[in-house]
Amino acid sequence: xDIFATLTEEELNAVVISLKVALLCAACSFPVSLFFGWLLAxxxxxGKSLVDAVIHLPLVMPPVTxxxxxxxxxxxxxxxxxxxYQWFGIRLAFNFTAAVIASIVVSLPLFVRAIRLSLExxxxxxxxxxxxxxxxxxxxxxxxxxxxxxxxxxxxxILSFARSLxxxxxTMTLAGNIEGExxxxxxxxxxxxxxxxxxxxxxxxxxxxxxxxxxAFAISEYLAAxxxxxxxxxx
Amino acid sequence: xxxxxxxxFLKQGDFALDISTTINRDTAGIFGPSGSGKSTLLHLISxxxxxxxxxxxxxxxxxxxxxxxxxxxxEKRNIGVVFQDGKLFPHMTVEKNLMFxxxxxxxxxxxxxxxxxxxxxxxxLKRYPEHLSGGERQRVAIGRALLSGxxxxxxxxxxxxxxINMRRELLPFISRLHAEFDxxxxxxxxxxxxxxxxxxYLLLIRNGxxxxxxxxxxLAFKQDCSHILTSAGIRSCFNGNVCQTSAxxxxxxxxxxxxxxxxxxxxxxxxxxxxxxxxxxxxxxxxIILSAAPVEYISAQNQLKGIISRISxxxxxxxxxxxxxxxxxxxxxxxxxxxxxxxHKGANIWVLFKAWAxxxxxxxxxxxxxxxxxxxxxxxxxQSSTEKSARFFTPPR
Numbered sequence: 182x183d184i185f186a187t188l189t190e191e192e193l194n195a196v197v198i199s200l201k202v203a204l205l206c207a208a209c210s211f212p213v214s215l216f217f218g219w220l221l222a223x224x225x226x227x228g229k230s231l232v233d234a235v236i237h238l239p240l241v242m243p244p245v246t247x248x249x250x251x252x253x254x255x256x257x258x259x260x261x262x263x264x265x266y267q268w269f270g271i272r273l274a275f276n277f278t279a280a281v282i283a284s285i286v287v288s289l290p291l292f293v294r295a296i297r298l299s300l301e302x303x304x305x306x307x308x309x310x311x312x313x314x315x316x317x318x319x320x321x322x323x324x325x326x327x328x329x330x331x332x333x334x335x336x337x338x339i340l341s342f343a344r345s346l347x348x349x350x351x352t353m354t355l356a357g358n359i360e361g362e363x364x365x366x367x368x369x370x371x372x373x374x375x376x377x378x379x380x381x382x383x384x385x386x387x388x389x390x391x392x393x394x395x396x397a398f399a400i401s402e403y404l405a406a407x408x409x410x411x412x413x414x415x416x
Numbered sequence: 417x418x419x420x421x422x423x424x425f426l427k428q429g430d431f432a433l434d435i436s437t438t439i440n441r442d443t444a445g446i447f448g449p450s451g452s453g454k455s456t457l458l459h460l461i462s463x464x465x466x467x468x469x470x471x472x473x474x475x476x477x478x479x480x481x482x483x484x485x486x487x488x489x490x491e492k493r494n495i496g497v498v499f500q501d502g503k504l505f506p507h508m509t510v511e512k513n514l515m516f517x518x519x520x521x522x523x524x525x526x527x528x529x530x531x532x533x534x535x536x537x538x539x540x541l542k543r544y545p546e547h548l549s550g551g552e553r554q555r556v557a558i559g560r561a562l563l564s565g566x567x568x569x570x571x572x573x574x575x576x577x578x579x580i581n582m583r584r585e586l587l588p589f590i591s592r593l594h595a596e597f598d599x600x601x602x603x604x605x606x607x608x609x610x611x612x613x614x615x616x617y618l619l620l621i622r623n624g625x626x627x628x629x630x631x632x633x634x635l636a637f638k639q640d641c642s643h644i645l646t647s648a649g650i651r652s653c654f655n656g657n658v659c660q661t662s663a664x665x666x667x668x669x670x671x672x673x674x675x676x677x678x679x680x681x682x683x684x685x686x687x688x689x690x691x692x693x694x695x696x697x698x699x700x701x702x703x704i705i706l707s708a709a710p711v712e713y714i715s716a717q718n719q720l721k722g723i724i725s726r727i728s729x730x731x732x733x734x735x736x737x738x739x740x741x742x743x744x745x746x747x748x749x750x751x752x753x754x755x756x757x758x759x760h761k762g763a764n765i766w767v768l769f770k771a772w773a774x775x776x777x778x779x780x781x782x783x784x785x786x787x788x789x790x791x792x793x794x795x796x797x798x799q800s801s802t803e804k805s806a807r808f809f810t811p812p813r
Contacts, residue, residue: 310503312490314517328507
């Protein structure tokens with residue numbers, strides 16, 4: 182394709198990193214969001230509102246603040262990061278992993294919300310029926326609850342992916358702006374805007390960014406339509 | 417034979433359920449107003465809810481025992497439940513819904529094709545639940561519960577989510593279940609006639625407590641229950657066989673043959689009823705006229721001679737039970753009528769009602785005795801009991 186041929190290696194890197202971070206973010210968020218979504222939708226326990234608030238915090242806080250707090254926790258001299266680095270040699274700041282972590286934390290509330298809402302929409306009567314028909318709790322969840330929540334799970338996945346594509350503040354703070362490692366599309370656009378003569382590159386990347394977002398949206402619409410069609414297949 | 421022992425206490429907010437009883441009938445109806453705890457009781461039996469304390473045992477299997485800390489989860493109880501609106505899984509076809517519980521089937525479980533045939537589900541198999549009518553949905557739900565091979569079938573308000581026409585369509589299926597599959601059934605409903613279509617045995621639930629249990633006709637003459645039952649639309653119910661049917665006269669003749677003499681009841685013609693078929697008939701007590709003598713030149717088709725066997729005064733009305741050769745019919749009359757009308761227990765009396773007062777639905781005879789031959793072949797049945805009784809009748813002085 183022409184547009185890829187005209188991209189410099191630096192620009193192409195940004196696109197690839199962005200896609201990798203976004204996909205990894207959505208994939209890693211899925212089990213975590215499923216757990217918290219289920220916990221908040223179906224369980225009553227002490228401190229539920231606290232869990233709810235902590236999960237939703239990144240949604241209302243400035244992303245830079247989120248990134249800064251993450252750095253204080255996971256940085257090489259951070260609360261947890263210090264021990265992780267000393268004992269296991271794991272570094273969770275200023276590398277690719279950090280970019281994924283920043284994206285996960287920022288997009289988690291969106292994913293959890295989508296799953297929680299779709300779980301709350303499901304009539305517990307279906308689960309009761311499955312239980313009386315001999316399916317245990319785990320089987321009921323896999324065969325009944327999850328398929329019924331699928332539209333919510335899918336839209337959560339796309340939301341998480343899209344939020345991650347657009348993530349700037351937290352990534353910049355926790356993962357830095359390292360070319361070829363953590364420089365995602367938004368960071369690359371920002372960087373090109375700051376160097377003289379970078380307007381062309383910034384423009385191209387902005388265009389790509391629009392195309393990617395539209396693509397994610399189109400895929401989510403397509404999947405939603407397929408879900409509906411599968412249900413309406415026979416009449 | 418079903419043997420269900422329940423001793424359960426459960427409190428939720430202002431409402432407390434406290435029931436301790438044993439049910440050892442093959443069909444039973446749980447009747448009570450909305451919010452009386454019927455559905456909670458069903459959830460306790462099926463295991464979807466845990467009582468705070470108590471003990472639940474079905475045929476020697478302990479489901480719950482708070483002292484011994486036993487709780488068997490619903491998937492291990494082998495109890496089929498048909499929920500109010502079916503609760504068919506929306507993402508599965510009818511066929512997949514039906515087969516969902518079929519994994520745990522034992523060898524006694526009903527055959528798949530016989531369930532599909534009896535419930536008439538053949539044409540629905542590939543459809544999704546959202547394209548089914550209310551009645552179809554309930555039939556699939558019943559089939560799904562049956563195919564899981566339950567040892568007890570619980571029906572939770574099976575008619576509440578469907579309209580009156582669908583009800584007529586679904587009733588015969590439910591009436592046949594017990595006989596076809598030899599399966600104990602408990603039906604829960606706030607609609608008494610619905611329950612009576614399936615069973616005579618009632619458990620009356622009120623404010624989370626068991627008010628009474630027993631045969632409907634017995635409870636109707638019990639102090640605490642008669643008011644509740646009469647206002648809930650109690651019916652005299654009996655099983656019989658169609659011995660004659662004619663579209664020309666518009667009459668279907670039903671024979672009730674369990675007493676010393678066969679009793680013939682005239683009901684409106686129904687195209688779906690054939691000679692020899694078993695039916696369950698219901699008659700509303702308010703529709704019955706009592707007379708000390710037979711009445712000539714009257715349009716009411718049914719005139720039966722009987723003996724007053726029970727009387728219960730309920731203040732503004734009086735319930736009278738008349739024994740017509742073993743067939744017990746309840747009549748409800750106003751206090752004024754009972755004052756104008758001399759009666760006493762043991763007196764001969766004539767029971768009059770229109771054919772239209774008789775509501776028939778096809779069913780298998782739940783007594784389990786197979787029907788031998790149509791009554792019309794029986795010599796004693798060739799004459800109508802009305803004529804026969806009339807010949808021997810001498811008017812009182």
